[in-house]
Amino acid sequence: MRNPGTATSNVTIFEVAAQAGVSYGTVSRVLNNDPHVKTETRERVNRVIQDLGYVVNRQARSLAGGKTHIIGMLVPDLGTGYIGEIIQGIDSELQLSGYDLMLYTTHRTPVLEADYVANLAQGMVDGLILVLPRNPRDYIDILNSRHFPFVLIDHQGWGNECPAVSATNWQGAFNATEYLIQLGHKRIGIITGWMDLDSAIDRLEGYKAALWTHHIPFSEELVRESTFQQLDGYKSAMELLTLPNPPTAIFASNDVMAFGAMDAVRETGQRIPEDISVIGFDDIPQAGAIHPALTTVRQPLRNMGSVAAQMLLDLLKHPDIPSKRIELPTGLVIRDSCQPPRS
Amino acid sequence: MRNPGTATSNVTIFEVAAQAGVSYGTVSRVLNNDPHVKTETRERVNRVIQDLGYVVNRQARSLAGGKTHIIGMLVPDLGTGYIGEIIQGIDSELQLSGYDLMLYTTHRTPVLEADYVANLAQGMVDGLILVLPRNPRDYIDILNSRHFPFVLIDHQGWGNECPAVSATNWQGAFNATEYLIQLGHKRIGIITGWMDLDSAIDRLEGYKAALWTHHIPFSEELVRESTFQQLDGYKSAMELLTLPNPPTAIFASNDVMAFGAMDAVRETGQRIPEDISVIGFDDIPQAGAIHPALTTVRQPLRNMGSVAAQMLLDLLKHPDIPSKRIELPTGLVIRDSCQPPRS
DNA sequence: TTGAAAGCGCTAACAA
């Protein structure tokens, strides 16, 4: 039997119980908002909790009840502001619900990814948020078979049956391209992302659709497959700009590539937007901070994070609700990097 | 008494013990590298662990032994790549030692900061890494009095008695300024960071010292107090560039302000580095990706992270080693944004 | 070198 008298350095439920003159089971009830507690008792216990500065021991709670109140998050890296924004969204949502965030960086190593998932699902966290997973196929089945709650962000469309949140990539790209067309551009270059990511494919398709809609012939030479990275954006833009018949506008599939493209334009001695228009995708914080401010497609990154967190918390409460995938709307953010083409 | 026969969904120490034909105490010994286990037994147990895919339950281990094998990390935000780099350093170090990372974003709210620290120190994590804390005074005393292990990164010099890692800000700024002087610049503008941060002050002092050393008069009008943020870097640079007698080179106290400064230079129709040289501080990943590539002072961010992690792990093993503060060397990274002034 | 057993702090089921 346990000995409630032996106090360790930290305040436990026992000290609280003793002080309040109730059993420790009752304290536990108060802690967990069990309705079967007399209001008076509840108040008394709460007061003692305050006085003693008691904080529950999560390890113990989790061991006993199975809940850690920790959410695990797997991200590929933290290089760009992109992931940071998503984390902030998740983070503020979890904060409201009293959950904590455990961060795992996979450094784009698929092995690590699978490892972490296996270990985490083993009890360390209550649920998982997977950001931009590269090979989810490997472990999504495991997760599903264990009924372990998880949500994907900006996934690649693997297995349509799992909960996921992403943005309307196709629509955003369509709007961006259409905007350029409406400004009068006819030769519009596009720099794509990694073509094994759905988001990159969708953006390219949106671009094509907009051209099609406005009866502008699609030209293969205006498409540069790239990598979502700034330096490659720069290189791809250089290729476009040195074409015999270069584009008058460039649509970069994300903002950092747009930054690279802007560098390239300047390097060729041209100006933005007077000579060349540049439009991006994402609207990371930097986009509004550079000069000229970047016109771009806003992806509600923060919002995607909080929606994902909400979905996961829902899933924790009601494990059996059917999994849904949410697409958040993108929106055009018009700043200073685009204008009608010269003459 | 417990019933080893009742297997739950996850493999426990009991299944392993049963399979290996030993008591569960022995399995625990194997797990903890207790030397008092016959090699043969150890091997057998390890084999079973492999076979069954057993993973220890950290909640239980921590409850029993008092260690969670989780390190808590408090960061102000995740906006720039700055913090991301530090995290990667910490992260990879912890990964090696089998520790996990719990991330808390304070969003620059001092109250949150103190709250988190109090709660975390209460048993959720074994140690704490505090990045760029704004008001550590509030809780460092608590931490110290509880003998709770923690390390500061890029602190503000509060209480010289606590473990901390930072970079040689003064020296880095000195070198950057000296480099510009050696290129032939005589009018060098500086854009500072938040002047309530030691790092910002040290950089300004380094700049002054370099001028002094080379007998260049210090001029107050060439100093712009700023905020470490890109947009403010832009504004400050604009002020410098529109001076009656503008500088020929600008030293920005961090890279993102240097980016802002570069925008400002272009905005005034001048070129980098032909008309104006720009030098930064930090060497975040973006610095090498933009055009022209930014010459800057490299702060070993990743390394600062891993050194901090190492210090903390040391502290966990030997709680009584005297706390030390480590300053990591900065280094000049010469790229393309500086050259001698026009005639 | 091993086994047995006492908790770590808590939740939840069962009694009262």
Next chain:
DNA sequence: TTGTTAGCGCTTTCAA
């Protein structure tokens, strides 16, 4: 409405 108690999975004595 409250008290009692059996574990959750593990570490760590204490015996053998």
